[in-house]
Amino acid sequence: MITNRLLGPPPEGETGNLNLPWSCAIYSIVNWMVAFSDVEGIQTLCMKVLPVLLENEQHRLTANSAGLADVVLRAMVMFSESAQLHIASFHTLVLLSRPHGGKEGMLFHNSMTAGGIFGGGCHGKSGIAVMLDSMRRFEDNAALLAMSCWALVNIALVSDQKAVLVKLGGIQAITNAMYRHPFSAELQFRALFALINLVIPSVEDNNDNANVDVDGDGAPGVAVVPPRQIAEGAAAAAASIQEQLGELNETTEKEIIDDLVEDVASLVVRVMKNFCSSEAIINRACLVLHNLSLTEDYHSILLWTPQCYQMLEWCVANYRTDQVLQQSATGTLHRLQCTLSLNEDMRDRFSQSLRTQQQQINLR
Template sequence: MLDALRRYSSDRYLQAMGCWAMVNAALYPTLKTSLLRLGGVYAVTNAMMLHPNVEAVQFRGLFALINLVIPVNKTKDGDGSSIHAHIYQIVRLTILAMKNFHANKSILNRGCLVLRNLSITPAFVRVLARTPGCVDMLLHCRQACPRDSLVQRSARTVMILMQRADTDVLG
């Protein structure tokens, strides 16, 4: 799967379906660990970067990232080094997808979940807080999805954690 994503990077349909396959594979800890070690995060972010205006790629890419970036448990995240190596790109591409499809509530929902799952790792909260447009996009999500309790809770949690991180740095 990862080899096909690399070889056919210009095929937007294949990129969307490859990301979709990772959504399901990353639900199983051993498969998730393998995906992380073999470059699954790079494959997803590359697909999103190469196809920024393809809704299916962005939606499925965000969905794959939801499952890939959440730690397996709070003390050990499998091969978390691949997340650390790509954190800035993950955050930037998540916000870009949310911005490009700002009226798509499903993409906003998935983007909020990616940011929320990243915020589980304290070091990533600082990255979120320093990323231009992150707070604005979270505020937009809360306004655009007033009845989506998952968006409301995720966006609020991430903003509170970012505010605390800023206070800790300043205080």
């Protein structure tokens, strides 16, 4: 291993080559983490260094071929009570799951997650299950939850991964974090960002499981995994996930989302009211409501969610220069208005609801 060369003096007693290519850093860190898998301090220190390297796309490819994601997830399982290690782990996973050539939240078939690196078995659990377990265990740690929600943004870009995330309770984990930390701007922003994709049931796409290109630069220290082995690993991961889901395999994403729409809508409106001066948060909140409104069955829930309609109107009036916000908010309002126009009884009830809400505001 490269580790042996770097930790100990060379046999000749002379200093070795200190001008190693940058790619060696990833391999060295992976070797250290594997060699000292039972030392929490080394695991945490390595993962605190990794984000600097993983900002580079080529290094992310190298890390993927070296199996870094599995090493990180195993550390999370082994040191399940270390909040600092889990925060560092989530930060590493944020970058590992970033789409190639893109930014957070952009849908790419060649993202790190497309090869199934978050689905493999890790001490009997899928990577997604490990992450959600961490969110539940550290539900009072706002910093950790914010970082975990950030990681979920990119993991949810691949429809198969998103389906597993929803079925294992990903939306509930996010809404629980939002509920427990209502005034953490960072957490609310990341949580809303994650919900944007999660509230839309996935469309089946056979290309989502396409293999990730493997970096075959032949650098010493870590064997590069051939594409065939990646495909076999992804297939094994899929089988493992199906086994873990059990009865949830028969439950569709939409059935799960149907049960959660009311909670999601009310939490989003609460965030909009708490952070009405933050354009970034309001922007993401409007996108979540917009995506909910794409499902006609959810229109009545949005209409009966207190202050939802009014907040959308307020956003349109107060953030005129944000084109994305304008399009999402006006699109949502238009869909809701179309639904009201087709149902006179619903329209009358909605008008009465608005009057009642206004009276309650006046009495405060």
